[in-house]
Amino acid sequence: MNVKPIAYIHSPYGEKFAVPRQPNLVQQLTSTVRLIGEANCSDAVRGLTDFSHLWLIFQFHLIPLGKWHPLVRPPRMGGNQKVGVFASRSSFRPNNIGLSVVELLDITFEQNQVTLVIQGGDFVDGTPVIDIKPYIPYSDCIPHATEAYASRPIVAAKPITFDPACDSQLNKITTLIPEFKSVVSQVLQQDPRPGYRRGSVEEKTYGVTLYNYNIRFRFEQECIKVTAIAPAD
Incomplete structure (x- = not known):
């Protein structure tokens, strides 16, 4: 083949x-x-x-x-x-x-x-x-289809917040990519961490590359906080 x-x-x-x-x-x-x-x-x-x-x-x-x-x-x-x-x-x-x-x-x-x-x-x-x-x-489209463990999408209930230190970079990026902030928020609300970490609070800082930018974030008690945004290497 x-x-x-x-x-x-x-x-x-x-x-x-x-x-x-x-x-x-x-x-x-x-x-x-x-x-x-x-x-x-x-x-x-x-x-x-x-x-x-x-x-x-x-x-x-x-x-x-x-x-x-x-x-x-x-x-x-x-x-x-x-x-x-x-x-x-x-x-x-x-x-x-x-x-x-x-x-x-x-x-x-x-x-x-x-x-x-x-x-x-x-x-x-x-x-x-x-x-x-x-x-x-x-x-x-099969309206009567059934599923077991994936009946609805999981979305983190916590809001997304951006550290004030990100404001300057965000302003520059959104002039070129208006949907940047919204897309970052939607991506992080999916909780991309391993399944056993889902919903937990961590001090660990994670990073993800989107639109050639490295985005650093943490899962805190009350929110998912973006701590830094920088051009990807």
Whole structure:
């Protein structure tokens, strides 16, 4: 079987840590899908703008192929209970392939480059795309479907606060990226820490790379506090 990328995703997520565990949890975040090779032609996307949402089939390219186990610990179960890999969305799979539904905002054609502008993705920057398919509501949406341990998204109840020391940097960034502060807040409210840490208070400072900025934060008693923002190395 010969499978090769047809596109690559350019995303504000510079690393695996803090990428949402499901699509559409950080809805304001915009990414692009740049078609490559023979797929990079206007005919390949003719009619695609008639659909509001897309399925992207992609590769977990940062996960070594073959590095998987039959049992995994879903974060939604606290990271302590195990289920079969096929009963999970774990990226550690026999074939490191993922599937996400995203909103299609636009398709641009500039200098012989076809680019899809999408929203709500859960992809690290540089993710290879294997296929693109339209989302068809009447067949893809199953209202009576049931689930076990993932009945609703987990959102931290604590508010996000920014240390006053971040104000100057925030003002500069938001002139270029108006949604920056909102996206950072949505990402941190997903509590990107390991499942067994979820909801706990820690003195430890964590860091995440978004939009080529390193964001430092802590989970305090009353809030999730962003302590520093600096350009990523």
